[in-house]
Amino acid sequence: MPLTHQTPLLDELEKGPWPSFVKDLKRAANEGNSDTANDLLGQLELSYKQKVGHWKHGGIVGVFGYGGGVIGRYSDSPHMFPAVEHFHTMRVNQPASKFYSTKALRTLCDIWDKHGSKITNMHGSTGDIVFLGCRTEALEPCFADLAKAGFDLGGSGSALRTPSCCVGKARCEWACIDTQDLCYSLTMTYQDEMHRPAWPYKFKFKISGCPNDCVASIARADCSIIGTWRDDIRINQDEIKKYADAGFNIEKHVVGLCPTKCITYEGGTLTIDNKNCTRCMHCINVMPKALRPGTDTGATILLGAKAPILEGAQMGAVVIPFLKLDGSAEEVEDQYRELKDFIEKLWDWWDEEGKNRERVGELIQRLGYRAFLEAVELDPIPQMVKEPRSNPYIFFREEEVEGGWERSVEEYRSRHQA
Amino acid sequence: MPLTHQTPLLDELEKGPWPSFVKDLKRAANEGNSDTANDLLGQLELSYKQKVGHWKHGGIVGVFGYGGGVIGRYSDSPHMFPAVEHFHTMRVNQPASKFYSTKALRTLCDIWDKHGSKITNMHGSTGDIVFLGCRTEALEPCFADLAKAGFDLGGSGSALRTPSCCVGKARCEWACIDTQDLCYSLTMTYQDEMHRPAWPYKFKFKISGCPNDCVASIARADCSIIGTWRDDIRINQDEIKKYADAGFNIEKHVVGLCPTKCITYEGGTLTIDNKNCTRCMHCINVMPKALRPGTDTGATILLGAKAPILEGAQMGAVVIPFLKLDGSAEEVEDQYRELKDFIEKLWDWWDEEGKNRERVGELIQRLGYRAFLEAVELDPIPQMVKEPRSNPYIFFREEEVEGGWERSVEEYRSRHQA
Amino acid sequence: MSEVMKDRITDIGPPKYDTMWPDYIKDNYGKWLYHEELEPGVLKHVTETGATVFTVRIAATRLMTTLHIRDLAAIADEFCGGTLRFTTRNNVEFMVADQSKLEPLKARLKADGHLIGGTGAGITNIVHTQGWVHCHTPAIDASGIVKSVMDELAEYFHDKRLPAKVRISLACCLNMCGAVHCSDISILGVHRKPPLIEHDRLLNVCEIPTTIAACPTAAIKPYNFEDEKGEKVKSLQVNADRCMFCGNCYTMCPAMPLADPQGDGVALWVGGKVSNARSMPMFSKLAVPFLPNTPPRWPETVDAIKKMVEVYADGARPYERYGEWIQRIGWETWFKLVGFEFTTHHIDDYRFAMTTWRSSTQFRFTD
Amino acid sequence: MSEVMKDRITDIGPPKYDTMWPDYIKDNYGKWLYHEELEPGVLKHVTETGATVFTVRIAATRLMTTLHIRDLAAIADEFCGGTLRFTTRNNVEFMVADQSKLEPLKARLKADGHLIGGTGAGITNIVHTQGWVHCHTPAIDASGIVKSVMDELAEYFHDKRLPAKVRISLACCLNMCGAVHCSDISILGVHRKPPLIEHDRLLNVCEIPTTIAACPTAAIKPYNFEDEKGEKVKSLQVNADRCMFCGNCYTMCPAMPLADPQGDGVALWVGGKVSNARSMPMFSKLAVPFLPNTPPRWPETVDAIKKMVEVYADGARPYERYGEWIQRIGWETWFKLVGFEFTTHHIDDYRFAMTTWRSSTQFRFTD
Numbered sequence A, B: 001m002p003l004t005h006q007t008p009l010l011d012e013l014e015k016g017p018w019p020s021f022v023k024d025l026k027r028a029a030n031e032g033n034s035d036t037a038n039d040l041l042g043q044l045e046l047s048y049k050q051k052v053g054h055w056k057h058g059g060i061v062g063v064f065g066y067g068g069g070v071i072g073r074y075s076d077s078p079h080m081f082p083a084v085e086h087f088h089t090m091r092v093n094q095p096a097s098k099f100y101s102t103k104a105l106r107t108l109c110d111i112w113d114k115h116g117s118k119i120t121n122m123h124g125s126t127g128d129i130v131f132l133g134c135r136t137e138a139l140e141p142c143f144a145d146l147a148k149a150g151f152d153l154g155g156s157g158s159a160l161r162t163p164s165c166c167v168g169k170a171r172c173e174w175a176c177i178d179t180q181d182l183c184y185s186l187t188m189t190y191q192d193e194m195h196r197p198a199w200p201y202k203f204k205f206k207i208s209g210c211p212n213d214c215v216a217s218i219a220r221a222d223c224s225i226i227g228t229w230r231d232d233i234r235i236n237q238d239e240i241k242k243y244a245d246a247g248f249n250i251e252k253h254v255v256g257l258c259p260t261k262c263i264t265y266e267g268g269t270l271t272i273d274n275k276n277c278t279r280c281m282h283c284i285n286v287m288p289k290a291l292r293p294g295t296d297t298g299a300t301i302l303l304g305a306k307a308p309i310l311e312g313a314q315m316g317a318v319v320i321p322f323l324k325l326d327g328s329a330e331e332v333e334d335q336y337r338e339l340k341d342f343i344e345k346l347w348d349w350w351d352e353e354g355k356n357r358e359r360v361g362e363l364i365q366r367l368g369y370r371a372f373l374e375a376v377e378l379d380p381i382p383q384m385v386k387e388p389r390s391n392p393y394i395f396f397r398e399e400e401v402e403g404g405w406e407r408s409v410e411e412y413r414s415r416h417q418a
Numbered sequence C, D: 001m002s003e004v005m006k007d008r009i010t011d012i013g014p015p016k017y018d019t020m021w022p023d024y025i026k027d028n029y030g031k032w033l034y035h036e037e038l039e040p041g042v043l044k045h046v047t048e049t050g051a052t053v054f055t056v057r058i059a060a061t062r063l064m065t066t067l068h069i070r071d072l073a074a075i076a077d078e079f080c081g082g083t084l085r086f087t088t089r090n091n092v093e094f095m096v097a098d099q100s101k102l103e104p105l106k107a108r109l110k111a112d113g114h115l116i117g118g119t120g121a122g123i124t125n126i127v128h129t130q131g132w133v134h135c136h137t138p139a140i141d142a143s144g145i146v147k148s149v150m151d152e153l154a155e156y157f158h159d160k161r162l163p164a165k166v167r168i169s170l171a172c173c174l175n176m177c178g179a180v181h182c183s184d185i186s187i188l189g190v191h192r193k194p195p196l197i198e199h200d201r202l203l204n205v206c207e208i209p210t211t212i213a214a215c216p217t218a219a220i221k222p223y224n225f226e227d228e229k230g231e232k233v234k235s236l237q238v239n240a241d242r243c244m245f246c247g248n249c250y251t252m253c254p255a256m257p258l259a260d261p262q263g264d265g266v267a268l269w270v271g272g273k274v275s276n277a278r279s280m281p282m283f284s285k286l287a288v289p290f291l292p293n294t295p296p297r298w299p300e301t302v303d304a305i306k307k308m309v310e311v312y313a314d315g316a317r318p319y320e321r322y323g324e325w326i327q328r329i330g331w332e333t334w335f336k337l338v339g340f341e342f343t344t345h346h347i348d349d350y351r352f353a354m355t356t357w358r359s360s361t362q363f364r365f366t367d
């Protein structure tokens, strides 16, 4: 179909070296006959002119039996842009680490061409495939077709959000844990938690294979699971020599930048004081042929990362320094179970104590680590903090004080005149 | 007089290499005939037995016309220890940096022997000479004798507290400002503020001659004044050579520990990139014969340090990076006036806005830097912060927003259907 | 059971990851030994047994139509055994096991107008959010700003190198659906006018207590509005001086819109990171509190970011991320180098404000 | 004007500093060039013109009688031209310009039983507060603990050297009248039982609103107490679970005493500093949340501090202050070395708690 809106402002965005979403949308409208794309361009041009968005607030729509996975959206100017009057998104749970067979991709395209706008996000910030621009009546049939093709919706609302992970063992030599398998396992175990929101607020898992954290979990997952090791960095001294021979300044770029200064390089041999290594990855990152993570691998579990609303952004904080996640299939199942037991204790506590729209990290802030650690049955360890408290406001408990808290004014005053 | 109380516990504190206050108190009781010292020992022994203090809460006493300088104190067991029934302290303003002629010292001793207990603190934490143990009726005559001898009381209550300073130019080569003179000048200018409490809470000045901060001002003064320089560190290369020749490892102990890594030591010559020097003093501290602060000297002014009550401890924060405090007598008077003008603006604001028992630092926390800077007429500069804000909660003001804040719902809804 | 629920398939989750793998991933899973960056956008991964996979990464607009996806799939079929993947920053990766296919693949991608790059010490795709394309709370558009910025910085994607990675992110409102709070450079949409209040419909569409509770600064108070008939209707009012425009009230209450052509615009942030390499993860800090919303190309924003990238390119040392560099040279030096004004907005005045004040005499003089 | 006010001298301030100076200070004021530490407690300061002053520092109990002061004055008369000074940490300094007087001065001080020391990289006097000797709110004594600790550490005052200065401070309650919040090692008196409430006199001696406002955690609420006659009397109550024993209520209200033989004791802190040398000033952090009040010699406290000093002596590098050392080796390593238990009390749960959590995978394994 021909484009029906003038878009002089958007047309500017067809220029330049970076791929142009405007070109792509125009193509969908033109070649792809998407009237939704056509009206989206029109409404977006209006936004560009007026410097303000044109979507109504919220809108509760969905598919039967699910409490999430769909974000309702309606145009506030449907008289001008009728094809985007409904413009809901469906969040489709991506395969872990986002490998796609072209067959699967084409199936998704077919379904979306049939029911929707032809417009997607590959991918949403949480990790979902996002189908952008669906009418209410198309949601259910679209969902049915997705399910038949083996796809399901992801999370939205006060539910488990779609877990995601880095490429991991599929194409990265540093993956200390099987990110995809764990991501899949968590997703499958918690289907109910994902589809039927029942919590105070959202909860996100993100899984990175090593401390480089290529899925940015530490910034944005209520639970970050980050691969690490607890034995020694593997060193290939021959390759060290090759780096040196190639003119690479090991002293400056490796030894000098190690945050704990636990590397020495003498007489062409590189030595690491592993007990003082904090597994930051730097030396491995810059000499990938010579250094590798250890072989006793598992994950560090951190909790609480989130965006600023309400009380300011948080990063994930260490709660379990090392959880072994590596071994035979059976061992791994047990290890996953251990992790899930921990998570379920956490959820129970949060469910019980969390206020409306309070993330796990905020709850820990509000009630303190002691309450949290008791709830999840963990012992306090120094690895949980950058430094111990500096304020003297310690909430001692009655049971740790000899004689308890009951005291008598009379007894006190018998020794001390007022 | 003979000691009248058994003090088996305190007697333990007569042993050991460190000087013993118990011995000294016993001597005052015995040799010095101080019945106050005698009963103090008795009451203290009771505290040692019962593990609890035996002083009543507060007590408002003082000298005529002053609202402070005396801390009232009464025993809660005067039936056992009548000589400490009244045990008030007088805070006597020390001479800046605590040099004493023996004549002045003996005068103080004479006055205190006449009116009080013979017990002192040399000195209190704020810096005063503390006369410990005075009866109410002795306060006024003691004060009169002090005044005759040229001494005055220090501060207490919601007033200016006794300013204090490091030894400075009197015996330290690093003093960038005349700490004693400034301390004296502030003390004399603000006698009224010291003696007649009229503020929301206490206010303290402390003055150190250089960033070593030997009077710990940054930890405990509402206003810290710390000497610094803005030109180049003076280097004596001959002395550098002598350090090296004596086997001192300049690379390791100086270059390696400079926080900004702005020192190079090559071919026996030490060079400093002064533009990147943050004047931490380390290099000067460890090679005092070779390095000296620059000659364009003045002070950094920091505000807000305090102990934890109420909202947690604060350290002083930079508000004026450099105030020239160095020159001819006249120039210096002008410079002092500039400082005092700033301080007076601060006090006016605090007086106006401060809540009861709110220190200056807490007020700045509560109302924010913008309100504070406007009140004291300073511009914001990056030197005030370790880092800019990371949360996005910016309080933009109406005047900086084009079109202001008045808007019409109707106009909005004319473009956006609800 | 209703008709629609019969035979209904639910809770099946996503396809299992390994159903998507080509042989060159399946066979080498977990066996990787090392990698090399052959050139920007081209990686070579080698296994313990000497097998290799070559990856070619191309720039993508994550706002992508099915037409475009089908084009990509066609390339993957031709060269990659029918597989491609998307990265965590929304680029697309084509892989080949056989080195001989590498150059033809690259040639084809270039021929189709794709930009190859995004790996290593340069600038990769901007992680971003919906903007005016889909969301109801944005202060700015997303895709248009991303396009404008990346047009300017494209050479750092496919060619020019920097001391280390520079991750740029964009979020169109303070909800920050991208990880913009921990990015080397972030672009954030901000409102600057307090919410309008539609007294006549507020009670119908909002819950009064949850809306009051939603305000982090307690700026919202109950208010009795007198309607046309002179009757008192429950509503809310905002103490504008306590409002910092977070928009959380609007999230809870559709009768409190914030968006405004003049009020809304861009704030820029700098120096955050996520990785644990060398330094611990860091939050991004305020660089520029406000730049105007200037579609279609947001030149002020583009210029400021370019300047930020250039001073970093000049000043930082190899491997030094943006925030690590600033820590070394000091914020005062950075502001001088970049030439941005330092304002009271830069000084934190929220919950942890005090922890950011300079409680030391250590600083550099910059005037 | 009343009799007492007639001819009354007020507001004269302290004697001017220079009235106290001997010639060797007056003449050399501001001319100092460098100094040397000849041995612990003995400094030599040299001016630009080659004049010298030798300083001998001795330990002092700042709780000092006039008898003792007169003894010190006698020594100053004999050797120092009638001047002495007190340091900011309550030691006493005797100065001589003439080197020939140095040894006799030292000999005399030693003969009188004084400890010479306190300079340089060792342990100087403990800054402290009143304790049971004068104050109304202490949880511990001050002078007795100081004496006990310094008896144990005296050799670090006059003889043994450490990697750098170790500043020890003591405050007998959370008001912290010493700078214990920024000391290498600090000893803090803590209460652990919520205030008693004397309902029958509270209204007479306390202001209800200011007392409520004084509580940082809002643990104090109004309460109607029923007296013997069955009449309601206004009073207060404390939610004990929200009380962290700061004692601020007692400061405002004498009818709310906290002191208790079993409840009160010592908390130890570590790693603070004040100077700007190398690192910025740092707060001290919790080392041991509670040790019992055990007069007359507080052996648990003394032992713990000794252990803290010893691990530092063993582990730190030259010039490295305590907190700098811990930053280098990590808190987890420090707790392991020193052998103190790490408890939930060590994890901050006050206003800035979140800023202290370990938001990184960087840490050392210690088990």
Ligand code: SRM
Binding pocket: A071, A073, A089, A091, A121, A123, A124, A125, A126, A127, A128, A129, A130, A154, A162, A202, A204, A219, A220, A221, A305, A306, A307, A308, A309, A310, A359, C128, C129, C130, C134, C135, C136, C137, C175, C176, C177, C178, C179, C251
């Ligand atoms: C679609 C998506 C942005 C995108 O363009 O990719 C998105 C879109 C919205 N987010 Fe988000 N968030 C999306 C990922 C995120 C992320 C990133 C992540 O998950 O890794 C964050 C930051 C991490 C976090 O969870 O804190 C994020 C933090 C928020 C917040 C702030 C939550 C907080 O606790 O601070 C809100 C506000 C709220 O929940 O009320 C929010 C709310 C919203 C809402 C539902 C708007 C609202 O006010 O209710 C947006 C709907 C937009 C629309 O019309 O499509 N969104 N949101 C992302 C989900 C796609 C997907 O499923 O893959």
Ligand code: SRM
Binding pocket: B071, B073, B089, B091, B121, B123, B124, B125, B126, B127, B128, B129, B130, B154, B161, B162, B202, B204, B219, B220, B221, B305, B306, B307, B308, B309, B310, B359, D128, D129, D130, D134, D135, D136, D137, D175, D176, D177, D178, D179, D251
């Ligand atoms: C005598 C002295 C301690 C000493 O043994 O040296 C002292 C003693 C008292 N201080 Fe202090 N403070 C003394 C220096 C300090 C210091 C240190 C300083 O000034 O450098 C501080 C920490 C710095 C600061 O100001 O924050 C200090 C912080 C406090 C506080 C907490 C204030 C805060 O804002 O956090 C209080 C509580 C209060 O004011 O209600 C307090 C209160 C008190 C009171 C008045 C007790 C009370 O609850 O009202 C004490 C009277 C004790 C007595 O019976 O003698 N005292 N007080 C010091 C004054 C002597 C002098 O004038 O030289």
Ligand code: SRM
Binding pocket: A097, A165, A166, A167, A168, A171, A172, A173, A174, A212, A213, A214, A215, A216, A285, A286, C035, C037, C043, C086, C087, C088, C089, C090, C091, C118, C119, C120, C121, C124, C125, C127, C164, C165, C167, C182, C183, C184, C272, C273, C274, C275, C276, C277, C319, C321
């Ligand atoms: C493909 C991808 C993972 C995925 O599952 O999709 C990936 C893949 C690799 N990352 Fe990454 N990282 C990917 C997102 C990230 C992210 C997340 C993000 O930016 O949102 C981070 C955290 C960034 C941050 O700190 O803000 C990230 C931080 C790193 C680092 C740490 C760099 C540093 O010094 O801080 C390394 C190590 C390095 O580059 O030396 C690394 C290294 C690598 C290596 C070399 C790992 C390997 O051996 O294969 C991979 C190729 C890197 C390259 O692009 O040069 N990757 N990497 C992501 C590519 C995104 C893109 O399209 O550009």
Ligand code: SRM
Binding pocket: B097, B165, B166, B167, B168, B171, B172, B173, B174, B212, B213, B214, B215, B216, B285, B286, D035, D037, D043, D086, D087, D088, D089, D090, D091, D118, D119, D120, D121, D124, D125, D127, D164, D165, D167, D182, D183, D184, D272, D273, D274, D275, D276, D277, D319, D321
């Ligand atoms: C006499 C005194 C000043 C006074 O007005 O009374 C003083 C005098 C000197 N100090 Fe100090 N400092 C004095 C209290 C302090 C304090 C305050 C405190 O401890 O409460 C500090 C801050 C401590 C802190 O950071 O916690 C202090 C931090 C320093 C430093 C920085 C050391 C560091 O590396 O952090 C130096 C430089 C050095 O020692 O190399 C220094 C250096 C000096 C020098 C060498 C300065 C000089 O050139 O004369 C003086 C002789 C030092 C010595 O004792 O070895 N002075 N010095 C104080 C002696 C107290 C005592 O009796 O022991």
Ligand code: SF4
Binding pocket: A166, A167, A168, A172, A173, A174, A175, A176, A208, A209, A210, A211, A212, A213, A214, A215
């Ligand atoms: S997080 Fe580690 S394992 Fe995962 S892709 Fe990045 S570098 Fe590889």
Ligand code: SF4
Binding pocket: A257, A258, A259, A260, A261, A262, A263, A272, A276, A277, A278, A279, A280, A281, A282, A283, A284, C278
């Ligand atoms: S991983 Fe990091 S901490 Fe460990 S040796 Fe390498 S650079 Fe050092």
Ligand code: SF4
Binding pocket: B166, B167, B168, B169, B172, B173, B174, B175, B176, B208, B209, B210, B211, B212, B213, B214, B215
């Ligand atoms: S603060 Fe500086 S000037 Fe003052 S005594 Fe200490 S070292 Fe000397």
Ligand code: SF4
Binding pocket: B257, B258, B259, B260, B261, B262, B263, B272, B276, B277, B278, B279, B280, B281, B282, B283, B284, D278
């Ligand atoms: S004063 Fe400090 S910052 Fe300056 S050169 Fe010396 S060691 Fe470096």
Ligand code: SF4
Binding pocket: C129, C130, C131, C135, C136, C137, C138, C139, C171, C172, C173, C174, C175, C176, C177, C178
């Ligand atoms: S950042 Fe804000 S405006 Fe953008 S998608 Fe997220 S919620 Fe919507």
Ligand code: SF4
Binding pocket: C194, C195, C214, C215, C216, C217, C218, C219, C220, C238, C242, C243, C244, C245, C246, C247, C248, C249, C250
């Ligand atoms: S925008 Fe934020 S600060 Fe302003 S009224 Fe709404 S919730 Fe409160």
Ligand code: SF4
Binding pocket: D129, D130, D131, D135, D136, D137, D138, D139, D171, D172, D173, D174, D175, D176, D177, D178
């Ligand atoms: S620290 Fe507390 S108990 Fe000790 S003197 Fe100060 S106010 Fe009194």
Ligand code: SF4
Binding pocket: D194, D195, D214, D215, D216, D217, D218, D219, D220, D238, D242, D243, D244, D245, D246, D247, D248, D249, D250
């Ligand atoms: S001791 Fe402190 S926390 Fe406890 S009730 Fe009193 S003021 Fe509140």
